[in-house]
Amino acid sequence: MTPGSTNWPDHGGRRAALLARFGLPADHSLIDFSANLNPLGPPAWLSDWLSGAADRLAAYPNPDDETPARAIAERDGVLPEQVLVTNGGAEAIYLAAALHAGGRALVIEPTFSEYRLACAHYGLSVESLRLRGESFELDVDAAERAMAGTTRPAALLFLCRPNNPTGTMVAAETIERLLARGLETGTTLVVDEAFIDFSDEQALTPLLASAPNLVLLRSLTKLYDLPGLRLGYMLGSPSLVQGARDLQMPWSVNALALGLVAPLLADADYLSRTRTWLAGVRPGVPNAVRALGYRVPATQANFMLLDGRDAAEAEALFAFLLRRGLLARHTHNFVGLDGRWLRLALRDSTDNACLLEALAAWRQA
Numbered sequence: 001m002t003p004g005s006t007n008w009p010d011h012g013g014r015r016a017a018l019l020a021r022f023g024l025p026a027d028h029s030l031i032d033f034s035a036n037l038n039p040l041g042p043p044a045w046l047s048d049w050l051s052g053a054a055d056r057l058a059a060y061p062n063p064d065d066e067t068p069a070r071a072i073a074e075r076d077g078v079l080p081e082q083v084l085v086t087n088g089g090a091e092a093i094y095l096a097a098a099l100h101a102g103g104r105a106l107v108i109e110p111t112f113s114e115y116r117l118a119c120a121h122y123g124l125s126v127e128s129l130r131l132r133g134e135s136f137e138l139d140v141d142a143a144e145r146a147m148a149g150t151t152r153p154a155a156l157l158f159l160c161r162p163n164n165p166t167g168t169m170v171a172a173e174t175i176e177r178l179l180a181r182g183l184e185t186g187t188t189l190v191v192d193e194a195f196i197d198f199s200d201e202q203a204l205t206p207l208l209a210s211a212p213n214l215v216l217l218r219s220l221t222k223l224y225d226l227p228g229l230r231l232g233y234m235l236g237s238p239s240l241v242q243g244a245r246d247l248q249m250p251w252s253v254n255a256l257a258l259g260l261v262a263p264l265l266a267d268a269d270y271l272s273r274t275r276t277w278l279a280g281v282r283p284g285v286p287n288a289v290r291a292l293g294y295r296v297p298a299t300q301a302n303f304m305l306l307d308g309r310d311a312a313e314a315e316a317l318f319a320f321l322l323r324r325g326l327l328a329r330h331t332h333n334f335v336g337l338d339g340r341w342l343r344l345a346l347r348d349s350t351d352n353a354c355l356l357e358a359l360a361a362w363r364q365a
């Protein structure tokens with residue numbers, strides 16, 4: 001085993017790299033608590049749909065097909081011209097940065113590392129605003145000051161709601177306050193709602209009607225457990241969305257992904273089964289982990305953050321879980337967490353029971 005903060009893969013789900021890092025065989029059986037995907041798996045009808053969809057690959061994706069944007073607009077209560085379908089939520093993040101290339105960006109951290117990477121890619125300078133205290137709270141006054149800046153105002157502010165990896169939620173009223181300030185400072189708020197469908201809170205979509213400086217980013221890959229499909233979207237004012245469309249690569253979203261938007265969104269049964277699963281695991285599982293003596297901030301997402309007390313102890317717990325066949329997500333590449341915490345997905349009751357058993361055993365070890 002190589003201790004310390006090196007040799008950690010950047011994203012979750014990298015089984016092979018982590019097994020090699022801890023000297024375990026490549027076929028070591030693992031339950032993946034590191035990825036934030038819906039444990040229900042993709043909708044059951046998907047494989048039939050895919051086998052009937054081969055002919056879609058014989059043509060380029062049709063850029064004039066309005067069906068996907070209309071399906072999203074109808075579900076979210078916006079106009080189709082406020083919707084841009086993207087190659088995963090990731091492309092939406094990069095387009096939001098591209099729209100403000102060369103500007104000054106604020107990133108509320110710890111959070112998803114791609115915001116920083118996207119800003120770096122498009123020459124934005126990045127200033128980190130840290131969530132504070134045990135419950136990862138946003139210092140709204142500091143955020144407002146940082147938006148105005150000392151020499152130049154921030155062109156955009158990235159914020160994730162619920163936040164990856166903390167699971168915490170900035171209140172809608174706080175967002176409204178930041179939006180009002182942003183209108184004065186010329187700052188666009190980019191709120192990543194990749195995990196909003198897992199939360200009990202409302203999405204910010206209604207605010208789009210009154211806030212031209214609000215951009216919402218969504219991912220369909222988490223909710224429908226389809227990370228390989230690459231499907232997400234951006235919502236914003238028609239002019240801002242048109243700006244992003246102008247910057248998007250041609251045929252960026254493949255024909256299968258485009259064809260799946262409407263049927264995925266129409267699957268109300270899948271959503272309701274997801275809600276039933278969530279009600280069974282949250283807040284129950286985080287509470288059970290707390291009852292074992294661990295610190296876990298309140299989460300509104302399909303994952304939780306566990307305080308390992310320091311990076312060395314978190315790594316020891318990570319290795320202990322891995323040996324027992326449970327893959328956690330390290331936090332070395334989350335600014336401000338620096339490996340001291342572990343992120344753990346909420347899964348089905350059998351897997352969650354294995355996790356709780358292992359965490360109890362670690363306490364007794």
Ligand SMILES: Cc1ncc(COP(=O)(O)O)c(C=O)c1O
Nearest residue numbers: 088089090112164194219221232
């Ligand atoms: C907060 C957040 N936004 C966006 C993404 C990217 O999602 P997608 O797979 O749709 O590109 C992720 C992936 O982990 C994420 O955690």
